Amino acid sequence: MTTGTSSRTPGDTEVRPFEIRIPGSDVDDLKERLARTRFPEKETVADWSQGIPLDYTQELCRIWRDEYDWRTVEAEINRREQWITRIDGLDIHFLHVRSARPDARPLLITHGWPGSVVEALDVIDRLVDPPADQPAFHLVIPSLPGYGFSGKPSGPGWNLDRIADAWAQLMGRLGYDLFLAQGGDWGAMITTTLALRHPDRVAMMHTTVPWVLRPAWFEDKDLTDLERQWLAEREEFAATGTGYAAEQATKPQTVGYGLTDSPAGQLAWIVEKFFEFTDNDGGPESAVPMHRILDNVSVYWFTATAASAARLYWESHRRMDMTAPVTVPAGVSVFPRDLMKLPRAWTAERFKDLRHWRALERGGHFAMLEVPDVFVSELRECFTKEAQ
Template sequence: MSRDATAPRDAATGTTPLGATREVVPFVLDIPDEQVADLHERLRRVRLPEPAPVPDWSQGIPADVVADLCRSWLEDHDVRTLSDELNRRGQYRTVIDGLGFHFLHVRSPRSDAKPLIVTHGWPGSVVEFLDVLDALTDPPEASDPAFHVVAPSLPGFGFSDKPTTTGWDVDHIADAWAELMDRLGYPRFLAQGGDWGAMVTTALGVRHPDRVAMLHTTMPLADRPEGARTEELPALEQEWLAQAREFREVGSGYSGQQRTRPQTLGYGLVDSPAGQLAWIAEKFAVWTYGGAGLEPSVPRKRLLDNVALYWFGASGASSARLYWESFGRVDRTAPVTVPSAVSVFPAEMAKMPRSWVEARYTDLRRWNVLDRGGHFASLEEPELFVAELRGAFGS
């Protein structure tokens, strides 16, 4: 499936042993023909359930949408095009605390570029950042800031290793990211993230404030400050909290399964491409600004690219385990003292009042509420996403 350019592959695990060193080695993604043929055969024989007895998405992603996506994955998508794109960008692996991590490292040609680590969440991957890399690393205007971008795959995601022991929670990942940036020669850096990446990014700021020059997130995490009254918030922010309550009631079933029984879920996702595709595609539909519909919020090619990483990485169970490790146990109260910036995209499912955020992120330098975009901002609105990072980190 994959190989490091300088080391033999372990045929039993599909990973490359790098040893307990600080070595960073090039990584080349090379999907064997037989794995592609197996996927195509499974898609030809896919067995879907009957259509739901409701005309909308209230019972989940409709059968006709999944059928069309399966057809498109079979007939239109070429994983080798994705492999070539990732390989061209520059992929690497290194072992931290006994676990092999995959990451993109795209250096800017600019001498004044700043190091930036960007972290994806679930059900995302490094695919989320492919369409913003050029604008971030080599902007057309000399006055725009440039960045050396590091985009790691979370443990159990993509082509990072799958943990075989417990303990890879958000804090552990943040410590690993600090070590990764040190290995790459970046003693001080910028950090950005959404979803689980937002929690890792915030943990970086809390645990390594001497290393993080500034952070940006689309999903800040904070508790209601003591004595704060919801009814005193602006009407828009009260609406945000109502939307978050509705999401918890009717939209968080996936989370309940992943944080309690990720192994059981994994059997279906790792064995069935239609199951893995539907599990992810529903979120790309309902968590985006376009609402319950896949296009034009996220390009279909990028959706299929993202699902392909989950399928060929066989990461349906391993990616879900992050919920088991961290859900409900992420620190929401420790002060974030590093300079911070927040971009609020309207279709994000967890939007927090500014006053709550400011109570925890004590050096909030930038707060901006956008008029479009959602949970997958870098895929939905790449130009807006880049503009937000430039606005945050430009000074």
């Protein structure tokens, strides 16, 4: 399955241009597979408690088959600067969008699962070309190993540490010895790991998911009402919402067969999370534009990365360092429908130089897609505090 082209034969450290070119035959194959989908019977409840409902899934498949145009987002991404470079034996795909502002700072943004570089498309221009009184950034937005248009690891070992080290190499290869870093979901853990392993390279980090543990000294009486609600939601998610993570962390190859063979299966597997993880009004499309949801699903489908993306869970789930002190300046933005909303005191115990912390009134796990203006505002405010 051809997914893209680069213009030169790669060297060990060469950074070469990349362009996405999905063959028309692959687009036709997607439509044919969607037309031949064998659906299960309807759920026996009137909500999403058993998973994504049949009627909703059938309608999404129809839209994906009959109305959605992959070429629109393909052209949109191709209008940006895309590159491929080989790091530690693996091709890494990334967007590198530079600002015209002479005072722009380099900012590395890392996505997670079930995300991709699509997540950042609606915030790029706001960050690269802001009003004169706002900070500007040179953006580096990589596809994780095994995700999107990056290479698929052929052996084990691409864990959080290795990815963080690869990101440090990538930024150095682009001429950025000191840079800002941001991430949510797996991107949060990678950004934190980068700050831990390369503190001299990260000027300041920002995350929407502060992975920390409860400090031994903390007493429940010190919780605010909102923080009590957050912890209750966390317990509910752990009890009823983590099945996908357990499967991907233990048997990513097995789940990959169905998702790689069935576009309806890949769609349902991802869109269920856009329902559960967003600040929506009853359907994920009320939080994230439908075309962006399908853009993201299409990246997984056309690159056949269901299994390779899931392996990050196998490599890193339950092996995450959640206690090592983070000493680089840090900022945290807590969105009300995100997955890991923890008390500020817990966060400050680990992030020793916490310069920005705010609980927002709307938004969820996919903040760049759900509330791009709020997300950009948070980054702008956060990173102005780097010099304090």
